[in-house]
Amino acid sequence: MMEWAWLIPAMPAIAFFFLATAGRCLPNWSAIAATGTMAVAFIVFWFVLADWFSMSALPEVKAFGFSFDWIKAGGSTFTWGMVIDPISLVMVGLVTAAALGIQIYTWSYMSHEPRFTWFFAVHSLFAAAMLALVLADNLLLLYIAWELVGICSYLLIGFFYDRRPAAEAAKKAFITTRIGDVGLLIGILLLFAKTGTFELSAIFTMVENGGISETVITAAAVLLFLGAIGKSAQFPLHVWLPDAMEGPTPVSALVHSATMVVAGVYLVARMFPFYEHSESAALMVTLIGAFTAVGAAAIALVVTDIKRILAYSTLTDLGFMLFALGAGGLTAGMFHLLIHGFSKAILFLGAGSISHGSGQTDIRQMGGLWRKMPITAVIFGIGALSLGGVPPFGGFFSKDEVITAVFDGRGWGFMAIALLIGFMKALYMGRVFFAVFLGKLKPENEHAHESSMVMLAPMLVFALLALFGGFLALSYTDGYQGFGYFVFEGTHQHPFHLNKGIAIGSIALAVSGFILAWMAYVQGSLKTEPIIKRFSGVHRVLINKYYVDEVYQWVIDKVVLVFGRFIAFFDRAFINDIGINGTGSIVTTTGRFMRYVQSGKLYTYAMGMIVGFLGLALAWWVS
């Protein structure tokens, strides 16, 4: 079945082309076409996975790929090919599952939207691009898919294009990530210039046997990481992600769980040999991941829009994953990616369900909603507990893996940071869950209602995955000895292990986080207002997201656009009016003056002739 793996990205891509061209004529078929193709991709994934396990009985088979020539020019051949290995399989599984579930959810959620077809078209392309990204066996194709992911996010975030904030958010998302892509592309070009190929396997071989110098590896690793910073919304390019919730909720769900933001994490995981060979680059990944995680978690504690809280929690988790990857924890990072994907899908779909049912987005306007939407509440709760890191939910296992990896790789200090992040995760997850579902029901929410089964069913499936996904870490058969045997770096397979101290500590922190949240938002024994008042400066900074957006906006308004206008003015006034027109007017002015030589008087004319004669004679005499 593996040779049919190309169907996985191809199916949604076909759906896109079908819907984008013919979709207008067949509006009713759009959902079916999109979901159907996605289902096929999902099924193919399972066959490929099965194949993988049957083949990898031979231990030396690590990856399987095939390719076709895309461009042949100047002695170089660029191919489009796929690599199927554990990392890509994990990603494909996550993406196909998430996309499929979210599309089903969308049937109901977006059913009143006139541009339903367009939504499905782009949604399919989004999934296709992400699938191509994770399956790409070379950097060129990876970059192509990477950019397509970016543009799909633009189209989807800006889906409600007639709303100014949505349009702005879309633009912001694309341009911000594009800045990171500059680094990514330069990194890719650097690697091509040094290795002469885009093939990942060939590049890795060179990295392993020293075919590339250390400096180049570090430079490339840093440059590639710039791309990851953009896509995975790490500081300082994180600003687009919170705004991205201007898109329809299913888009947020897909963006935050399985596509787009995890692309950066995936890139770091995929290029892991580089970070293994460059300590400084790996340290950079760790630091930026940790910094973003802490910073974003702090914001998540104070903002009140439900999707914004979730957005900042995504930032935290992404930082968390990169934290692990930078510390050498490939398994941990990928595992957290997987679990986070499912959990975050629930949370966003749940948030969508909440706003769909109640019409509210601000958690201060909610409360007690579990009475009106019990299933949503349960499912949302599972997601929150999972991401909060409470056992036995999946998030606990993955978080524990990350903390362990950080401890192994970076030691005590960084582990403390990881634990702190874990605590904050629990705190804000508790906050959002309690504030929304528990407590008193507000009168304006009386009309709130549970969502349809079409929306709830996918959520349920994801909830199960979030609930039990953590057990993927454990060993079951010879064919699957735990996640650590499946996704590993180098030759270093390792089983799941619990560091008891760390585990207990993190559980304690997670639980206390939830308890604190409960005290603050349900029981009321912990008053938030005094704390806010006490730390009003800090609170203001956090509410304003450290003023990063303002600084950027200032730079754009006062520096970039002003500079653009200056150049435009310079071009018009100097290069054109003085340079080009000036040359012309010099000639015409000369003509205007020279015509006065022609005085109309006869003697001038005769004089002219004599002068000419003398001039000629003189010139001749001299020469």
Add this chain to the structure above:
Amino acid sequence: MPAEVRFDLLWPEFLVAGLAFAIFTLDFFLRPERKNILGWISAIGLLYIIAFTIPFLNDESESLFGGLYRVDDYALFFKVLSMAIGGAVILGSIHYVGKYLTHPGEYYAIILLSVLAMMMMAASGELLTAYLSLELLSFCLYILSGFALHDRKSSEASVKYILLGAFSSGLLLYGIVLMYGAMGTTNFAEMAAFLDGHGEINGRLLIGLTLLVTGLGFKMAAVPFHMWAPDVYEGAPMPITAYIAVGSKVAAFALVLRLFAEGLLPAIDQWNILIAGMAAVTMLFGNVVALAQTNIKRMLAYSSVGQVGFLLMGVASLSTLSSNGLMVHLVGYSATNLAVFFAIIAFYNYTGKEEISDFAGLASRSPFLAAAITISLFSLAGLPFLAGFVTKFYLFSAAAAEDLLWLAGVAMVASLISLYYYLKVARQMYISPATEGEDSTIKVPALLYGLVGVMVIIVILIGLYPEPLVNLIEDATAVILPGGDASALSLR
């Protein structure tokens, strides 16, 4: 010295002169309103003479009166060209004369006489003969430019023209005499022999040559001897302006080319840089000043001053190739200028206006005239697929081939400048709307319609396939610059 002079070879000249006198005579017998027919007779007569001359003189090569007068392919080429130009101008004048001028008989006859003068200029092989034919031409043009009796501008132009012309004749003559004193001969071939023998140039020869160039520069209207041209162009009746712009220039260059090729070529290293400098100044000055003009005739006057600069390039870089180039450009220039002038005559006949701004909206008033003027002006600017492009390309290539690439570069810049004022005319015609009350459709008589059409077709034909013309010209050049194979290296 040949014992017997073959007067029969002068039949074309006799016929033209006879035609002229026939017109004078016929003029007495015609009632004023019938005098239009004189124009037709002159033109058709010239046509017959052309038809007679070509087979009659083809491949003849004879030197009459001991080298004073040549009958050869070069002369033949210019004779035919002169007659053709004369005939075209006469045809183009008929309506104009009927509307604005008196004394048509004298008008046509004097044009015929000037055609005769032009034919003689191309044929003369000696300075005095050249001078005499040149004076004949000038006298005719003095009269013609003052032909609009009641027009102040016309008499002013005429006075300026004749006084300056006489002045320049004085200079020219003094030059001729000094050269005669320096070389002991006025015969072109003997001059060449003298220069071949004596490398250096003494003061007498130097001043003589300079004066000669001054006098001829006046006829050609090269800067700074051009100053009569704008005024005369503006003042003269419009067909005469065309005639001066085309005919007198063709004749002057026919003479200059033969003089420099046959007489002064051995000293080319001495004078080519001077002529090149004059060419550069002429083309720049003419085109730059033309930018500031508002009267179409005056603009065309300056433009043709600029064209003289291009033509002088061919003299400065004299070789078989550049001689070809000069003649090709001369032919292309003549056809193009005639097309412009005929179109303007048609316009003037109807409107009586000659400012550039009066052409506003011409594209809707008469699409044909607008297109014809545009095409011809574009040809003057050297744009493809028109004559000007090919002829300039030929001429500039020839100059470049003789190490005058810089001059070719200046010429290109000058044609770029010229493009600007040509485009200003095109802008008036196509872009600006016609002024209120002056937007009636212009009626173009069939004769002018046909003339303009024929000229435009010639312009396009030369632009698309100049090879036949170039072949003719190569034959002509072979006479004055024998032994040159144009496609091979420079023969200097």
Add this chain to the structure above:
Amino acid sequence: MELYHVELLSAALFAIGIYGVLARRNSVLILISIELMLNAVNINAVAYSAFLDPGRLVGQVITIFVITVAAAEVGLAMAIILRLYRTMSTANADEADSMKW
């Protein structure tokens, strides 16, 4: 008498003629100055012929033609000047400057 004596005479005459053309306002006087120039030419031509080229009479022929042409020229010029006088009531060449620039 050497050749250069005659040459100087002729050059002087010629220069005076040029001066006249440049300095005179009246067209008729200009015309007379031009005649002066032409006469300078004639003197020179005859002198060259006599001193340098005694056998051939080229200079004399030139002179005869120049005299003839000059006569015709004067006639024509006078007619045209008369025209100018009729239309503009002046024979001053520098007042005929309606066309310029």
Add this chain to the structure above:
Amino acid sequence: MNGLESVLLFSLVVTPFLGAAVLAFFPADNHKLIHWYTRIIAASGLAIAAYLFITFDTGDSLNKYIVDFDWLPSLGIRFTLGLSGITVPLVLLNAIIFFGGVLISWNVDHRPKDFFVWLMLLVAGVYGVFASRDLFFLFFFYELAVVPMYLLVGVWGSSTDFGTFLRTKEYGAMKVMLVLVAGSVLVWIAILAMWVEAREITGIADFGMAGLSQVEFSEGFQKTYYPFLMIGFGILAGLWPFHTWSPDGHVAAPTAVSMLHAGVLMKLGAFGILAVGMVLLPDGARFWAPLLIGLGTVNVIYGAISAMGQKDLKYIIGYSSVSHMGYVLMGLGALDTLAVDGAVLQMFSHGIMTALFFAMVGVIYQRTHIRDITILAGLGKKMGITGVFLAVAGLTSLGLPGFSSFVAEIMIFIGTYRTYPVVGVLAVVGAAITAVYILRMLGAVFFGPIDENKWKDLTDANKTETGVAALLTGFLLLWGLYPFRIVEIIDSGVVPIMERLGS
């Protein structure tokens, strides 16, 4: 002349020329006839070009489909037409844009006959430049392509008042014409210099490129005259700082002319640098390559930043053309096979893309009579189709994979990066800036709420316009997704040149 292809090539060049000549005698008031006649001429050109493209054999592609007549032997001018791997795509490009331009001009009702006569002459010139294998005719067609611009812009264009300054159509037309002819003067000088030099070396007067390319010009000569070609052709390609004719020309030009102007005319310049400059003066090309690539880089960055500071749709796209032509120049300057391949593909791709841009801007302008992006807003509601296609063009322009510009740009990036890393980096940065102004433009015009009262009667692109846009989009996608064939063809033309250049 032999073979079907030669006949087709000849007729491809001659058809619009004759077509214009015949059209000149049509009755001027039968608009329908004139439109349909021109469409048929354009379609036949497209068919021929497509046939030549599809059947193109990449083996020995330098001297393909030769048409050869003696024209002016005394100067060594022959009428020689031939195709190479470089020219075939560009000929196809011209055919596509001509066809699209004619269709999009369905609304020209002011003297349509004259309009199409000039348009056909322009197109004939462009075909001729691409196909000529003789410098005289290359120059001939080059000027022929420029001349009609004056009247096309001047008569059918529009004047715009920008508040602080005014750009009239007369000004735009005059500037386009004079600047381009000024460029051609430089080219002309270089052509004559080469001809003279070759004549002195070989003793044969010959303007044929095949012959001239065999001549060993001295290094000093090449270094002296290559800049003439580079700047002269470069002016047409929008080389900084001689680029301002282009945006101002666009602002004044009517839609179809803008399409041809940015779509094909600017390509002539880049084509000239490659097919004349680099082929005939390889040493000069090597010597001056750093300057070319440097100016190309300036073009990219400067054009993009200028575009960012503009408010008028046509200015934005005009400057984006300047920026994108910078990539082409950069690719040429890199002297790297991959980069040059990319440059040629970029010419094709940018041509189609910018034609699409202008077609859609034309649609907007025709309906709203506004091009100021600060006034237009929310048009997406009423003009969805237009918006989609403008977005397609915009996304192509910012180098989105899937569209052909990406393929071209990535090849240029690779090629320039491995020769001049800094330039490669700047090129990538330029692409990012492109994203800024393109998205700003799209966002301002199509996104956000719409003023329902003001645009009550606003209509979307009609079927013809949609068809044109779809045609252009189809080509963008085709080469974007499957560039193998076109790159193969281009490569077959570029490799011999690069081998001669010794890199």
